[in-house]
Amino acid sequence: MRKMYSICLCFVLPLFYSVAWAQKNAKDTVTLDLHGATVDQFVQELQNQTGFRFYYDVSQFDSLRVTITVTDQPLAKVLEQAFTGTDFLYSIDDQHRVFFSKGQAVKTLLPAGLLGTTTVTPKKQTDSLFVPEVEKKRKPNERAILENKIYEIGDKSVDIGQARVNIAGYVLDAKTGEPVVGASVYIEKPRIGISTDQYGYYSISIPKGRYVMNVQSIGMRDTRRQIVVYGEGKMNIELQGQVITLKNVIVSAQKLSNVRSVQMGVQRLDIKTIKQVPVVFGEADLLRVLLTLPGVKSVGEASTGLNVRGGSVDQNLILFNDATVYNPSHFFGLFSAFNPEVVKDVELYKSSIPARYGGRLSSVIDINGREGNKKNFAGSAGIGLLTSRLNIEGPLIKDKSSFIVGGRTTYANWLLNILPDQYKNSRASFYDVNFNISHEINKKNNIYLTGYMSKDRFNLNSDTVYDYGNQNISLKWKHVFSNKLSGIFTTGYDRYRYNIQSDHDSLTSYKLNFDVNQGYFKAHFNYYLSSSHTLEFGVNSIYYKLHPGSYQPGGGKSLVVPDEVNAEQGLESAAYISDRYTITPNFSVEAGIRYSMFNYLGPQTINTYAPGLPKETDNITGTVNYGKGDFIKTYSGPEYRISARYSFSDSFSIKAGYNTQRQYIHVLSNTTAQAPTDIWKLSDPNIKPQYGDQFSLGLYKNFKSNTIEASVEVYYKRIQDYLDYKSGAVLVLNHHIETDVINTKGKAYGVEVLIKKNTGKLNGWISYTYSRTLLKQDDPTAGEVINNGKYYPANYDKPHDLTVISNYRVNHRFSVSLNATYSTGRPITVPIGTFYYAGSLRTLYADRNSYRIPDYFRMDLAMNILGNHKVDQKTHNSWTIGIYNLTGRKNPYSVYFISENGIVNGYKLSIFGSAIPYINFNISF
């Protein structure tokens, strides 16, 4: 049924002609309330109300279902709304005729240049009666609003003499004016494309001529722009959110980013997806959603520490608006530290880590905060069982600058009060506050100021109070030098601190403080050299200052001797350059090199050890004192980031990558789960930096018009000089901590399979991972040998891991999510025997991690119920009701053996031993 439009017109026209022309009183506004109407119903309604005549090919439009509610809206706007996100187009001529078409708009006027050269189009072409009205509202920087309008870029009268020209601009959310990150902007024939950066900025180099520029982004309706390119120019494009949907029109177009991008091992989740996934206590938690992705694991439910592809928890760089967050958890790891209301999306890099990131071995988790609404004041509030949150956003100067402020707090004490008596005096609380101010100085300059602060405080019916928190502030300036070159300059300060103190006065009362501080500067440049080369380069530098422990008397009676471990200083600097080189449309390579350098700075006192002997206090040969600013030790080296992609077809590609990483700051911990009181330590002359490299290979295939993405990735990773602790290590207030840690080697390998469906009534993903993480310590001169120097599984080595995330949208106001996750139990060390000592039978341990706790299985259910959908009402509300751990399975967190009353008892500990229902109420205004 692929008849030419004009032919169809001939059949259709007479039919309508007779019906429609009779109505003389044509009016151009309509009021509609349609739900899933067919094209015939839709047109009938429009025709009745306007008296316009409609022309379309029934066979092309039979898949269209229109759901729309409008009151007294111009016809053009109604049609635009009905068709946005589809490739259906319309044109209206001055004869009150409306033409529906697919792919290309019907020209209602003959282009003036039609008889001349084919590439020239009139400068001010009017496609329909109503476009001039729309254009009156145009902003100075000319946001392209209509898909069937032809935009001219550059001055056609000036021949700039280049074959290729550069077009740049921002892709923005039409409703809020916020930038759309990661939208793909591309033309076809020749196929040239680019993704917007985190500010929604794109820059694309294309030959002069006429094109259809396509813009796509997850969660937004796809759109396209007709452009005629004469020279360099700017074009900002607004995308509509998928608030009002056209049911049953599969807007698939080309969601190909996973197949097309060069990078591999990258996952992006937007907050909408994150919020759909049920979590315990109903608080949307982006770290927990990351845990459902292949290759991401944790030791158990009480830990938000992520182990990415066999890396330890401290090998993840967690960036929140460029600020490093050292402790991403609240409340013993039950909540992540990020307020879902101010988060826009999160990107996880686990394989091809871009050259601009460095300093951690395993992954980069880049969390982007939302920018405030630049057009209207808005806000939202949520009430849950344990937490409440509020955020407010709005313009400071309309369309120029905006702010967003969000806060969360908890009232978990009731939970503690219902616990057994021995915890009745326990208290726990946390809060976090975010703000983000963005300002557009002019077209070329934007600045952003963001801040984050969190605090946790608890005591456990004892006299000891724990207190920890993050503080981050950053200032960012984005400058567009030219269409081809843009730069981002960021400076900021990050701090993580904790303290432990006794709240009553006794001989032993004390106060222990610890903090990590870093100040940083980053300069990053994007240079769009040509359509086949995109360069990124820059420098960054971090100055660290750590106070690794200060122990002070806690009161007047206290006899505690003040003790303080010397502050540590270090400077980590890096310069990098990477090039994304599109060799052919099917084959492209991204290669980068990052040269990083770490200087350990004075003042400091360094122990020297006899060479060839274990670093033990007995082997200290002397100490060396260094003054302020002295360069005590410098480590440096190149890091390679290479990945390549070859596309066999539009929906199938293969990618390979190799990357290396260096890490100069480490967590020292002897606990299985990440604890807020873990110690961070800089590399120094006695503690080498960690080094890791990874090979990976992946296959990417999209099915069903790209609505289903599938990928298989394999990787092999090596880790050197990972720090483990010796038996009986003292990590707190240790003045010679190198004597209590050992360097271990690690290797990790695995296969990750992900099948993802982003659209449709039923969406979600299935991820399966087979992976192993093995560690080894076999150097007798380094201290003790673990498991006779053989490889042993890491704590988080869980070979099989299967997660299913599904969401079914019953209708626009009601959706159901069901998750299921299964994984192999984690390894633990179990006793090989018992012995009698100090009045009791006691367990004898050997063979680290030789046993596994029972397998893990959990299923969660959540229902999202939205209030009515009227766009114009003042507030929107929604309820989330769910059950975490639906089957009530007592998933073991650990199995342990303890000597009680003289005998050894084995126990199984589960964090959540039953189904946990929750309810949340959200309101936005």
Place this chain on the structure above:
Amino acid sequence: MRKTHHFLWLLLFLAICCKEKFTPNLNSPTTGYLVVEGIINGGNGSTNINLSRTIKLDSTLQHELGAIVQVEGNDNTTYTLTEKGNGLYQIDLLNLNSANKYRLHIYTSNNNEYISDFVDVKDTPPIDTVAWTYDGDGVHITANTHDPNNNSKYYYWNYEETWEYNAPFIPELKTVDTIINFNEGHTFMVVPWPADPSVHTCWNTQLSSQILIGSSAKLSEDIIENAPVTFVPKGSLKLSKMYSILVKQYALTADAYAFLNIMKKNTEQTGSVFDPQPSELKGNIHSVKDPSEIVVGYVSAAKEQTKRIFISNSQVQNWNYQTACQEDTVDPAITPIRQWVASGYVPVHILSKHDGIIYNGVQTVIVDTYTITLPQCVDCTLTGTNIKPSFWP
């Protein structure tokens, strides 16, 4: 001691509903490593060294018998301990010279030889007080000490608890014979019981089963304040009449303290969410033949200091000791006494009776209804000793 990460326990509590006994089927290898426990006592009192072997999970304790155990000084003095059975090797009153170092030398019956490192004899300061407080939960017993010379810093305690108690019931009657039975199932022969006072009051002794250690290393003065020793929960039998505790204190070297601390963490302080991996236990005893052989234990030498206190029931108000013993009323008409006796019960009180025959010259009674209980509820020697300890007031 307070510094242990208490917060680790919060998650434990969150999980309290979900902690359950679990005995995985572990295929543990046969180990049989030598375990050496004891402190060379350089002061008053005897030196007790216990030798045993590591065993498989769920098997019974294996004492090391027939070994020769000697204390050797670096001045070439040698003291041989006497085997007392059950793996205990003992010697009374070693007069050790604090200027010398000492070690343990063990020859096992399987012709292996083990020696410990030489250790200093630590001079333990006396226990200042063994203090106790009574709150709503029970009696907390703590130790206090100080070393004016600032030399001790690391301390180890163990204790012996002794308590006096009564059997809950004094029975009135006793089965003498069940042969004579006029009417099977309805009557039986008892004689009035002349209550035997010797099985009514007893004493029981229990040794510490936890590793009790403390340190003042982080303090400016060598003072230990209220180091927890033990806890007697309210209502416990231990304080139903009179309770006594003998606390023994030893000063340790930093290494010996570290050894016990690791053992304590491995075996008593595990199970929280932020759970350290069990650490390897490295002692100071080595096989002469094969230095890589695992030997569990750390030999220390110290002068023992002791202190005993008594707490009587009258000092703890509303102690509310409730016996777990129960009297059940039975009717011989329903269940013959023979059946109760066969299941291990004894008669306690007569509720109604009439005279029976003269049996062996004794007037018997025929009991219509009576009460029964478990034997340990009338005879305390089944759970303790009726020999009064020499230190008991």
